[in-house]
Amino acid sequence: MFLKTCSLLFRILLVCPLALGKQDIFLESSNGSYLRDPVDTTNSQWNPAASFAAVAALLGVAPPSFTDRETSDQVEKLLVPNPFSRPKIVFTLEVEGANEGDFKAPSAASEIANGLRYHAKQTPDASSGDMDKIASLFSSSAGSNERTHEHLAMDCAHDKSLEAYLHGVAELKKGSYIPAAEPMQGELALGGDGSTKTLNLNRTASERQVGFEAACLAKKAESLWPSESPRFITGKLSGLAAVQEEHGPQSEEVTAASQLMVAALQQVFGNAASANDGDMVSQLSLLGKSTDRHTSVGGQEGARRKILQSEENSRDAKIWMSTFMAISVGFFLTVLLLISICCMFDMDVKEDTLLYGNSKKDS
Structure with a gap:
């Protein structure tokens, strides 16, 4: 009984998304008129539905889920009442694998939002499904022909x-980028925290991915014009999660990748x-x-990828087996047909043969 209970708890921990948590940071320029001035910037508990309701209010669409009193109060403390004015751009971005030690508010939030007005909120739920519903409502609402939803x-x-x-991103961390013979395969040296951390883009696929995402994100920023x-622009980055999965959450590569992404x-x-x-x-x-959970079972994302890869391999094996069986049966039937035709040519014409062939014997 004890072993069964332990096994059940292990499975719950493996698939439970609440273990991940999420930190939401809302930002605008200091002369913006949509976010209130924050009373404090410490990590305060935040209802997960409040983030979706706040984004929906900024877009001018009804939130996809019900809004209770607590959620309404939190949104009211975040947004300035301004029913007749909406921002031209609402930009939401998710970063998977953000380590609490590197992205913990207010330090990382104040660094990312340098010179901006921001609110940092901690939520126990990492779900992002409602954001897709908000995007759907935004695209299908009245006047949708004048609205655009873009995926970054x-x-x-x-x-x-x-x-x-x-090069530009590395300089923000008092670092540098040393190019290699091939593009985007050099080495990043980051020294933002007093000690130099290196990230070799040619060493592993995960390091190369996070380097591409950082550079690509900086380039995409040029398209965020009024x-x-x-x-409504949405995006998602998974390079940090890949580095954590490949090197471990406490590795130097994760620290360097986190600094680069910040x-x-x-x-x-x-x-x-x-x-x-x-x-x-x-x-x-x-x-x-x-x-x-990462060190014991490889992380939820790693387990999910392994399951998907196993299912894909199984599906490929079934396809090959079905193809082989179809070819084998077709070949066998073809051989039988040829043998039958050859046997028919060698048959003697007898009275019984003509009788079953609806022919009459000449007298």
Whole structure:
């Protein structure tokens, strides 16, 4: 009985998303008019539904889930009552694998939001499903032909100009980028915390991924310019989670990757806020990762990937087996048909044969 109970608890810890947690940071420029001045910037508990309700209110759409009194009070303390004015751009970005030690508010939040007005809130739920519903409501609501929902895809892998952006991001952390013979395969040296941390983009796929995401994010910031029609921009980064999974949550590579991502986010939100002159509100969601669960079972994301890979391999094996069986049966039936035809040519014409063939024997 005891072993069964332990096994059940282990499975719950493996799949439970609440173990991850989430930190939400709302940002706008200092001359913006949509966020209240924060009373304090410490990690305060935040209802998960309040983030979705706040984004929905900024977009001018009804929140997809019910809003209770607690959620309404939290949104009211966050947003300035301004029913006749909406920001031109609402930008939401999720960062998977954000380690609490590197992204813990207020230190990381104040660094990312350097010179900006911001609120940092801690939530126990890492769910992001409602944001997709908000995007759907935003695109299908009245006047949707004048609204655009854009997904910030990290599709810059073949962009030869990325290294220039990587130089700029590294300089924010008092570091440098040493290029290699091949583009985007050099070494980053970051010294923001007093000690130099290195990230070799040619060493592992995860380090290369987080380098691409940082440079691509800095390049994508150039597209966050104001427009006449409202824009809802969403994005997701998973490079940090990949580095944690490959090297472990306490490794030097994770520390360097976290510093690089903080610098990239600082550059993005700073440049975007300046370009939009107070007409943009951003929400940054930092999804943490359970250290104990990572070291014991490889993390929820790692387990999910292994399961998906196992299912894909099983599906491929079934396809090959079905193809082999179909070819084998077809070959066997073809051989039988040829043998039958040969046997028919060698048959003697007898009275019984003509009788079953509806023919009459000549007399």
